Amino acid sequence: MTNKPKILLSEFLCGICFELYFFAFMLIEALINERCAATLGSDIVNTIYSFGLFCTGTGFLSFALIHKICKAEASRKTALLIIGMLCIAAAGVLLIADRPITFLVSSAAVLLLTGHIGGCVHYITSMYFAGSRYAGRTLGVGMGTAILLQFAVQKLIPHSAVFMACFFLSLSFVISFAFRAPQGQTREDPHSYSYGERKKQETAAPLILAVVLMSLVAGMIDSVLTAFNAENSYDIYSGVRLFYALGLVLAGFIADIRERSYLPLATVCVMLLSTVCMFFLSEAPSYFAGTALMYLYSGFYVMFFTLMFLDFAPKSRYPELWAGMGRTVRSLTVAAAVLPALKIYNAVGSTVLAVVSCLLSIGILLVLLPYIGCAVIASEQRNGAARRQEMSLQERLTLYARRCSLTPRETEVLERLLTTDDDLQEIADGMYISRRMVQRYVSSIYEKTETKTRHGLLQSYMNFTAD
Numbered sequence: 001m002t003n004k005p006k007i008l009l010s011e012f013l014c015g016i017c018f019e020l021y022f023f024a025f026m027l028i029e030a031l032i033n034e035r036c037a038a039t040l041g042s043d044i045v046n047t048i049y050s051f052g053l054f055c056t057g058t059g060f061l062s063f064a065l066i067h068k069i070c071k072a073e074a075s076r077k078t079a080l081l082i083i084g085m086l087c088i089a090a091a092g093v094l095l096i097a098d099r100p101i102t103f104l105v106s107s108a109a110v111l112l113l114t115g116h117i118g119g120c121v122h123y124i125t126s127m128y129f130a131g132s133r134y135a136g137r138t139l140g141v142g143m144g145t146a147i148l149l150q151f152a153v154q155k156l157i158p159h160s161a162v163f164m165a166c167f168f169l170s171l172s173f174v175i176s177f178a179f180r181a182p183q184g185q186t187r188e189d190p191h192s193y194s195y196g197e198r199k200k201q202e203t204a205a206p207l208i209l210a211v212v213l214m215s216l217v218a219g220m221i222d223s224v225l226t227a228f229n230a231e232n233s234y235d236i237y238s239g240v241r242l243f244y245a246l247g248l249v250l251a252g253f254i255a256d257i258r259e260r261s262y263l264p265l266a267t268v269c270v271m272l273l274s275t276v277c278m279f280f281l282s283e284a285p286s287y288f289a290g291t292a293l294m295y296l297y298s299g300f301y302v303m304f305f306t307l308m309f310l311d312f313a314p315k316s317r318y319p320e321l322w323a324g325m326g327r328t329v330r331s332l333t334v335a336a337a338v339l340p341a342l343k344i345y346n347a348v349g350s351t352v353l354a355v356v357s358c359l360l361s362i363g364i365l366l367v368l369l370p371y372i373g374c375a376v377i378a379s380e381q382r383n384g385a386a387r388r389q390e391m392s393l394q395e396r397l398t399l400y401a402r403r404c405s406l407t408p409r410e411t412e413v414l415e416r417l418l419t420t421d422d423d424l425q426e427i428a429d430g431m432y433i434s435r436r437m438v439q440r441y442v443s444s445i446y447e448k449t450e451t452k453t454r455h456g457l458l459q460s461y462m463n464f465t466a467d
Contacts, residue, residue, distance in 0.1 A: 011138060014128040017177040019142030020170040021121045025114055026150045027167055028091060032107045035094070039103045048104075050338040052111045057331030059115020063123065064321035066116070077179055080120060084175040087113035091167050095160050115331075121174060122306075122324035124181050126313040133256060136263075136307055140252015143302070144245035151241055204312055204322065206367055210264075211305045211329045213364045217271060217357050218301055218330075219337030220345075221294045243292040247299015255307050263307065264371040267300045268364060275357040305330055393419070400464050404448045413441040417454055418461055 029052065036048045070076045090110040097103040129135040153166055247270070255263040274297035305326030313323035345353055365372075397418070401411040416427045428438045451457045 008134075011128055011132055011134060013177060014125055015138040015142045017174050018121055018125050018139055019146045021118060021174045022143050023146035023149050024167050024170040024174070025118060026146060027153065027163060027170075028094075028110055028114055030150065030154060031094065031163065032111070035097070035103065036107075039097065040100055046338050046342050048107065050335045052107060053331040053335035053338070055108050055111040056115040056118075057328045057335065059112040059117075060119040060122075060324040060328040060331070061321075062112070062116045063119025063324065064318065067123075067320040080117070080175060080178055083113050083116050084171055087117060088168055088171060092164060095164060115327075117171065117174060118327060119320070119324040120178055122310065122327065123313070123320045124178060126310040126319060126323040127181075129310060130314040133259075135310065136252040136255030136260075136303070138252070139306065140249045140255070140303055144249040144252075144299075147241060147245035147248065151239075155238070204309075204316070204325070206370065207305075207308050207312065208325070208329055210364055210367045211326055212333050213360050213367065214267075214271065214301050214304070215330045215333035216337050217275070217360050217364075218294075218298060219334035220341035220353050220357060221274075222334060222338065240288055240291045241295060244295035244299050247296040248303055249299075251300040251303035255303060260307065260311065263304060264368045267304045268361070268368060268372070270297050270300045271364065272358075272361050273297070275354060275361055302330075396465050400461055403464065404445075406445065406448060410441050410445050410448075413438060414445055414457075417442070417445070418458060 032052055033045060033049060036045050040048065066079055067076065070079055087110055090106050090113060093102065094106040094110055097106050125139070129138075132138075149166075153162055251263065251266065254266045274293045276293065309322055309324070309326040313319040313325075316322045341353065394415075397411065397415050401414060406414060412431065413427065416422055416430065420427075422430065424438050424442070425435050428435045431438070446452060446457065449457055449460050451460050
């Protein structure tokens, strides 16, 4: 109990670290998309967006590689410090880049390095929150707050100095927190921080497939909205983006109910609702509704792949790889889907994309059926346990006695045998009968319940109440 406040404080600080990293990442991604339209033209924004996602996914993978190469804790921290400094420098260059080649190189560098730092943040977070009951709501609220901060910086105080200050301060806190993390949290083998047996890597295959399919749905919608934003047809960073924050917070709280039991089902339901947003994007007046649905789904989808792999990582052989695997799979899949989806939309409109989204949603539902089924079964088991607990002791004893055809007097002796430590003489004195009579009752009870000892009788009764 004495360590609980310290544990909660550590989780709270880790949640802030995750929030600030997410804030910095969203800032830099939005800046690249906006500056790309001004520097290279709006028609190439989706190409750069796709390339940037590839760099981000590669950056996450690079963390696992560096972590494997650098065995000593000091060398890992030195590498992280250098990467953080280079990332901030690349962001500064990006902010003033006015030539295409400078813009491309600085964009690739900052996304690659930000991805590497993200891999570190996800890894540390998976260690801190292993077995925690508050991971979902802590990260959900944190990421939702990051979206609000991004909205404030980009829309209320859109100034390059403010952007740079926010990016610098956020990454500085993230790297500082990573440096102060206990060595046990970032060592080669985090087994002592794992909860339960290590899982085989094959068990992650359904999660990876589900994230791939979800990312294809998100990528198709994302490509259209990114193109609209680049052409100034619609501002996706306006107030409608607050639905993204709402989705993150809702998904975070749902995730903590019954240890993720309802998160897969909730994500699928919101995703099915979001597939209709493609129809709303075909008309300018309905952009807001379509974008709001897309952002709500994005919140659930991001929380799903973030939390499921953060939970999986501490129980895997390579937690530094698996902690950020959700973000890696998302980045690489969306990178592959963005350009084809935009071409399909430009060629045939939104109907085909909406149909494809529905088909992918069905595929995701089939992939996640084992997770959803486990939630339903667990719920039924809990309801059964609750019903059993609601039955009084006397009702359970009465049912057991009725099943074994015990007489009322035998039932009274049964209750004393099961609920007290009294010996036969004490039972006899309590019932005001002779010891010999109690012995007869006990012999009859053993015969009717097909048991031979008091312990066997207790076991028979427990098995009956469990059934």
